Amino acid sequence: MKSEAEQVLRVGDYEFPLDRYYCSYRNSHLWLRMLDDTTAEIGVDAFLSETAGRFSYLSVGSERLERGRNFATIESAKFVSRLPAPVSGEVVELNAEVVSNPSRINEAPYHSWIVRVRLSSPEELEGEHMLRDAERLRAWIEREIERLEEE
Amino acid sequence: MDEELLSMPLDELLSRAWELRKRNFPDVLHLSAPSLKRYISGRYSNTPSRFVSVSVTGGECALRCKHCGGRLLESMHQVSSPEELVRLGERLVKRGGKGVLVSGGADARGCVPLRRFAGAMRELRRMGLRVIVHSGIVGEEDVDALRRAGVEQVLLDVIGSEETAREVYHLKAEPEDYLRSMRLLREAGIRIAPHVVVGLHGGRVVGEYRALEMIAEAGAEAVVVVALSPMPGTAYEGVEPPAPEEVARVVGVARLLNPEAALSLGCARAPGDKLRIERLAVDAGVNTIAYPTEEAVEHAERRGLRPVFSELCCTLVHEDG
Numbered sequence: 001m002k003s004e005a006e007q008v009l010r011v012g013d014y015e016f017p018l019d020r021y022y023c024s025y026r027n028s029h030l031w032l033r034m035l036d037d038t039t040a041e042i043g044v045d046a047f048l049s050e051t052a053g054r055f056s057y058l059s060v061g062s063e064r065l066e067r068g069r070n071f072a073t074i075e076s077a078k079f080v081s082r083l084p085a086p087v088s089g090e091v092v093e094l095n096a097e098v099v100s101n102p103s104r105i106n107e108a109p110y111h112s113w114i115v116r117v118r119l120s121s122p123e124e125l126e127g128e129h130m131l132r133d134a135e136r137l138r139a140w141i142e143r144e145i146e147r148l149e150e151e
Numbered sequence: 152m153d154e155e156l157l158s159m160p161l162d163e164l165l166s167r168a169w170e171l172r173k174r175n176f177p178d179v180l181h182l183s184a185p186s187l188k189r190y191i192s193g194r195y196s197n198t199p200s201r202f203v204s205v206s207v208t209g210g211e212c213a214l215r216c217k218h219c220g221g222r223l224l225e226s227m228h229q230v231s232s233p234e235e236l237v238r239l240g241e242r243l244v245k246r247g248g249k250g251v252l253v254s255g256g257a258d259a260r261g262c263v264p265l266r267r268f269a270g271a272m273r274e275l276r277r278m279g280l281r282v283i284v285h286s287g288i289v290g291e292e293d294v295d296a297l298r299r300a301g302v303e304q305v306l307l308d309v310i311g312s313e314e315t316a317r318e319v320y321h322l323k324a325e326p327e328d329y330l331r332s333m334r335l336l337r338e339a340g341i342r343i344a345p346h347v348v349v350g351l352h353g354g355r356v357v358g359e360y361r362a363l364e365m366i367a368e369a370g371a372e373a374v375v376v377v378a379l380s381p382m383p384g385t386a387y388e389g390v391e392p393p394a395p396e397e398v399a400r401v402v403g404v405a406r407l408l409n410p411e412a413a414l415s416l417g418c419a420r421a422p423g424d425k426l427r428i429e430r431l432a433v434d435a436g437v438n439t440i441a442y443p444t445e446e447a448v449e450h451a452e453r454r455g456l457r458p459v460f461s462e463l464c465c466t467l468v469h470e471d472g
Contacts (some may be wrong), residue, residue, distance in 0.1 A: 056383070057425070065292070
């Protein structure tokens, strides 16, 4: 049996390692992976990184995250979005390499974390928009694929 | 060009441009987010298919200009026949579409082959869609076709330097060809929205002020300033974009030379300089910013402007209320 770190959900053309949470709030497509009990890293999932096109700009504007408040801006030729924080907490590390070369996210979305955060309210991980269960995640991504096809 | 404007300290130029804006326009900053890009912010998100861009040449362009290399066509809907354009229009109407920017690659003379799509554009108008086009240089026959098609507005990049046309666009054209195009359109009663690309010549400001002079001479209803954003996969990848202050000076001069025109900071600017360019553009008296950062919107509010978002192209939003 595969360990949690090895399990990957495939929905359409997109892969989702099941060792992390996925944030469906405002369809932000951020992932959050716990590094220890209180620290997590946050990045962009494969759905967004593949559908938005090559990212050319990433800016992180806050040292303190508040769940639902925008903390970063990401942009490609056909996409520009403010990213809402999936959780509240303090930024303890910024991935300068990804910020200066945001196309790294397109190349390896699950290895290109943007910020590491010390969570101030770990219970937020239990919120309705934080998906970890494979079936709920699959249902959301299928809806997203449908939405994309309609566009 | 008035040498005083070019040598004036930037603060003073912006201050004059701001005062003119306050005198001539309401305290509104229009913010444009057409569907060319998906735009999601805390304040506003656009709707896919509401106002789309279409290339009538698919991914083809004979010029392969240094700053674009055909890359801009990639993010557009692509059609290759008038029938396809009509079918796209029908789909858009079903999805609540409001309008279309019809564009495409240019031929070797710098003209986008829009004429054979005139009937299809007329059909889009009949469906209730707003139709604007992005043309290159136009002649009398093109203008006549656009007029008959009921096109509401023509966007064109105005190049103010023969050297830039040759070096960057690989085009044998003179600045006067652009002036002539704008005049023909105006004489036919078609509204124009000329664009000036700051830093078009490898990041340097070369013909931009001459372009602004010609635009003022032609009498445009809307003027758009964009800034070079070097794109990966083009000849300009790695080129240093123009400094935000250089962009701001062009915006400020555009404001002063076109006191009644709706002035926009359009879709393109280098990502790393976005915020600074947008703030300075607000100070220089623009009426509209496309795909703004939230920080720029907040800056505008601090200066007493009320933000109004729209899904139309930046050249149309001032008509949107």
